[in-house]
Amino acid sequence: MDALAPPEPFRALLLFFLGSCIGSFLNVCITRLPAGESILVPASHCRSCKEPLPLRANLPLISYLLLRARCVLCGARIPVRYFLVELGAAVAALACHQRVGAGPRLGVHLSFVCALVAAAVIDLETGIIPDAISVYGMAAAFALSWCAPALAIADFPSPGGSLLGALCGGGVLLATAAGYRAATGRDGLGGGDVKLLAMIGSFAGWERVPGILAVSALAGSVCGIGLACVRKDVSLRTPLPFAPFLCLGALLWLY
Ligand SMILES: [Zn+2]
Structure with a gap:
């Protein structure tokens, strides 16, 4: 696979943002799959106070930094894993684009990388895949x-x-x-x-x-x-x- 030209700044920013959103969804999978919970319902909520999170607490990467790793509702600490997975997925989106270009191939390779990240983190945290x-x-x-x-x-x-x-x-x-x-x-x-x-x-x-x-x-x-x-x-x-x-x-x- 030949490396392609680097993405333009705007496209790179968009890819980084989309990647971080995918990372946010990965965090939901990493938290809920080992517990046998649905990854679709209920909507994003705090694991401590169980309350649904407002939009300002759901922005990938930004919310973690602005809220200083704490739940906006109850103040419970949010593990650094949430930030790292969002950042990792954002970087993976850029790296995969650089490697394989846009189109269906990007979707396939990025899905594969995300599945690996989720499996690795879940095994580290719970010992199961x-x-x-x-x-x-x-x-x-x-x-x-x-x-x-x-x-x-x-x-x-x-x-x-x-x-x-x-x-x-x-x-x-x-x-x-x-x-x-x-x-x-x-x-x-x-x-x-x-x-x-x-x-x-x-x-x-x-x-x-x-x-x-x-x-x-x-x-x-x-x-x-x-x-x-x-x-x-x-x-x-x-x-x-x-x-x-x-x-x-x-x-x-x-x-
Ligand atoms: Zn809370």
């Missing part, structure tokens, strides 16, 4: 592989490549998890990780799965060893959530 991201994402990728030629999305895998990518991604992690359990008697990887790499494989195609897995494993090992060196309460046997590293590996390898 909702099927709504991994399984539905896999179904969406497979459906998209059929209509990618009509939408002129040139670098999307064929239906066979997408299916093989899911089988390859899920199969490799499933075999790794079984081998680890046989060797150590402990569980090293969860079913959520298996389904997440299957989803990544269905988007990226089977050829890219080994590279993504290698980068993820390397990033996870470096982080695990680093944490064990600087923190007394972490050892090399301490389990770390693997989804953030799978997502990081996919982003680094693909983009």
